[in-house]
Amino acid sequence: MQKDHSGQIISCKAAVAWEFDKPLVIEEVEVAPPQEKEVRIKIVATGVCQSDLYFLLKCMNKALFPSVFGHEAAGIVESIGPGVTEFQPGDKVIPLFMPQCRECHLCKSPKTNLCVNGSAGHFDGKNFESSRITCKGKKLLQFLGVSSFSEYTVVKELALAKIDPAAPLDKVCVIGCAICTGYGAAVNSAKVEPGSTCAVFGLGAVGLAAVMGCRAAGAKRIIAIDINPEKFEKAKIFGATDVVNPNDHSKPIHQVMVEMTNGGVDYSIECIGNVEIMRRALESCIPGWGVSVIAGWTNMQDISTQPIQLMTGRKWTGTLFGGFKGKDGVSQMVKAYLDKKVMVDELITHNMTLDQINEAITLMKHGQCIRTVLSVSTQ
Missing domain, CATH: 3.90.180.10 (Medium-chain alcohol dehydrogenases, catalytic domain)
Structure with missing residues (x-):
């Protein structure tokens, strides 16, 4: 006792x-x-x-x-x-x-x-x-x-x-922390829609949870991006349809994304906390309606991009704890885990x-x- x-x-x-x-x-x-x-x-x-x-x-x-x-x-x-x-x-x-x-x-x-x-x-x-x-x-x-x-x-x-x-x-x-932050970045903050194309930058715990959130929201194509290829098999378990190592390409990663998706992804989620990658994630989005969410933490540098990236209709936003209200979101996600809806x-x-x-x-x-x-x- x-x-x-x-x-x-x-x-x-x-x-x-x-x-x-x-x-x-x-x-x-x-x-x-x-x-x-x-x-x-x-x-x-x-x-x-x-x-x-x-x-x-x-x-x-x-x-x-x-x-x-x-x-x-x-x-x-x-x-x-x-x-x-x-x-x-x-x-x-x-x-x-x-x-x-x-x-x-x-x-x-x-x-x-x-x-x-x-x-x-x-x-x-x-x-x-x-x-x-x-x-x-x-x-x-x-x-x-x-x-x-x-x-x-x-x-x-x-x-x-x-x-x-x-x-x-x-x-x-x-x-x-990790599950709600990544999963919520997709479902609450990006508001990923069925049939859409998504890119997730960084395949740590938050990034893999974001991949899972994109799949739960019905994305048809989920591109998982990391410089560590050992994470790719895990990403596929969580729902990635494509895996990309930026080191395998001579072009900047946002250009690779634009070419892979015929103009850019509908949603991108940055899960590293690197301001340069935040910019690449934004510029990977399609003009007109692309949404890029910052989920990775840093407060050591400023973010930047050319105004035309936003003037042409992309939206750049961020998320803390994946947009989940603390008490409600955690209880909800624990129930989803017990119901085998969340890994x-x-x-x-x-x-x-x-x-x-x-x-x-x-x-x-x-x-x-x-x-x-x-x-x-x-x-």
């Missing part, structure tokens, strides 16, 4: 990022009890996402450290704070980096999945005071309000989705433990995995 820690500080293991571009350190941390409208959860499994690596290894924002990264996870409610009505201890849950309060003007609008309480895209390091995780007397930043590289964490009630008790947590954790298991190429997190980071850094899931705690 699990010991009741409600109202008490829990000491547990977490992978702490003390400094930019340094290996994570497994430390003993203290996780405070949940406060008003907060929930403390035991993290059972967490995916290692490119966004974690981006902020740990690339973006050079030192205001984020020391931090506990991790935001794609699943767990079990351990205790609830005052005023919490939606959750009870024992509930299976997925934490959300895109909260849904259901009360603000953004949540009430069908036009967006943003919430005024969300911080996605804003990383100024001002959230240390609200963190419930400390180590050696220092507060650790809770990355995106989640911090799933810890055995326990505390999140806001509005940033947590209750899921079906039958869901396997070591699988559905990937729905908390998740096929994305997971490696299973490791929290102690092996630096190995998992190395795998992703070198493109040797699609998604590694870490076992953090036993259920």
Whole structure:
């Protein structure tokens, strides 16, 4: 029987990022009890996402450290704070980096999945005071309000989705970021139509989920693009009809796409976070009605294109979390997985433990995995 820690500080293991571009350190941390409208959860499994690596290894924002990264996870409610009505201890849950309060003007609008309480895209390091995780007397930043590289964490009630008790947590954790981001980029943001032609740039977990979304939306031709041909067979499993390695061509990839499709694709989705590829994805679209969606994250360079690319009718847009409203979208996608309408298991190429997190980071850094899931705690 699990010991009741409600109202008490829990000491547990977490992978702490003390400094930019340094290996994570497994430390003993203290996780405070949940406060008003907060929930403390035991993290059972967490995916290692490119966004974690981006902020740990690339973006050079030192205001984020020391931090506990991790935001794609699943767990079990351990205790609830005052005023919490939606959750009870024992509930299976997925934490959300895109909260849904259901009360603000953004949540009430069908036009967006943003919430005024969300911080996605804003990383100024001002959230240390609200963190419930400390180590050696220092507060650790809770990355995106989640911090799933810890055995326990505390999140806001509005940033947590209750899921079906039958869901396997070591699988559905990937729905908390990659699946919703890629799949939703196709079905919600691009609004892919039956019979259309699509191009997906980048075949990591988000890109493969985007391929799956294009297929679910009824696209007749789905061109999967990556410089790593080892990903092509996996792309075909998710629905790709064509695979293209830009390194096999002497022409720029957008010209290759235009020639392959007699003028350009109806929809393109960029899933890498590379501003040059974002431009190529846009210019791969057909004039008149082509839509290009940016799903890959970066904030280090500006995007650019010639105005005529947009003046001739192409649309350039972006997506966070695939346009899914947090609580609603995650519950919906977990149900779709249990109903065998969405593939998740096929994305997971490696299973490791929290102690092996630096190995998992190395795998992703070198493109040797699609998604590694870490076992953090036993259920």
